[in-house]
Amino acid sequence: MTDAVPPSAHPGADYPCRMSDLLRVEPGFRLSDIDPRSTPGFDGGKKDGVRELARGADELADLQERLFAGSLSGEGDGRSILLVLQAMDTAGKGGIVGHVVGQVNPQGVRAFAFKAPTEEEKSHDFLWRVRRRLPPAGYFGVFDRSHYEDVLIHRVHGFSTLEQIEQRYGVINDFESSLVGAGTALVKVMLHISPEEQKKRLTERLERPEKNWKYNPGDVDERLRWSAYQEAYQIALDRTSTTDAPWSVVPADHKWYARLAVQRLLLDALRGMHLEWPRGEYDVAAEKARLALA
Numbered sequence: 001m002t003d004a005v006p007p008s009a010h011p012g013a014d015y016p017c018r019m020s021d022l023l024r025v026e027p028g029f030r031l032s033d034i035d036p037r038s039t040p041g042f043d044g045g046k047k048d049g050v051r052e053l054a055r056g057a058d059e060l061a062d063l064q065e066r067l068f069a070g071s072l073s074g075e076g077d078g079r080s081i082l083l084v085l086q087a088m089d090t091a092g093k094g095g096i097v098g099h100v101v102g103q104v105n106p107q108g109v110r111a112f113a114f115k116a117p118t119e120e121e122k123s124h125d126f127l128w129r130v131r132r133r134l135p136p137a138g139y140f141g142v143f144d145r146s147h148y149e150d151v152l153i154h155r156v157h158g159f160s161t162l163e164q165i166e167q168r169y170g171v172i173n174d175f176e177s178s179l180v181g182a183g184t185a186l187v188k189v190m191l192h193i194s195p196e197e198q199k200k201r202l203t204e205r206l207e208r209p210e211k212n213w214k215y216n217p218g219d220v221d222e223r224l225r226w227s228a229y230q231e232a233y234q235i236a237l238d239r240t241s242t243t244d245a246p247w248s249v250v251p252a253d254h255k256w257y258a259r260l261a262v263q264r265l266l267l268d269a270l271r272g273m274h275l276e277w278p279r280g281e282y283d284v285a286a287e288k289a290r291l292a293l294a
Helices: 046-073 094-101 148-156 162-179 195-207 208-213 217-223 226-240 255-273 286-292
Strands: 080-087 109-113 140-144 184-192 247-251
Touching: 046 080, 046 140, 046 255, 080 094, 080 255, 094 109, 094 140, 094 195, 094 255, 148 162, 148 226, 162 184, 162 217, 184 255, 195 208, 195 217, 247 255
Parallel strands: 080 140, 080 184, 109 140, 184 247
Antiparallel strands: none
């Protein structure tokens, strides 16, 4: 547990530790040591977690709107925020987008889900399609999967040589460092689900007709490579959790906890940007007088 930090000016900022400190991947981190059913930094149950998620929504929306308003007013400094979500199938990325990112003004959000690359995308370097989806100044970007597909899937399936993959870790670190240097707050999250919970969720998709559309037979094929994926994630976390762009690993067997943890990671990042409301480019008192006579 980390030391307590002073509360923010926002009323919801009174939890005892920064989630970004608690869940950060540091040297010596072992993914196998993390219990996917655990709830680090939170002692309550599901009802408490759902209540806390709702409690943090106003602050998240307020901070995101400050960021967005600054870009529209001309006073913005080019800053943005980008949430990168990586996980095994069924770990809850869509729920994060809907229940956490969905708490803010959608006008200021740019969300994109990366699928298998198209032929055009394959003709460029692996970051080409990622650069095209980066959030503009003032925006809240979300990547449902990301450039990490090109080291995770490629390592597991052998789509690239190990030498090429090792080179990509360095390219990714340089890319992310440049993003942060240009003013993008980067929040990288791995949702860590257990194979038992994944099987339960896949079974539910088959048993409930309204969830059949979510089921993909290919998910079972990937599930058979579970150990290989865990190894690939461990290596990627080791190579790319940097001072500029650290990873956070969020236990994800409890959906309610994963959503709360990601919300708090975003709040930590946005608070650290010290966002202020832009000032109007006019005399407020004079405009009040004009309006009173209109």
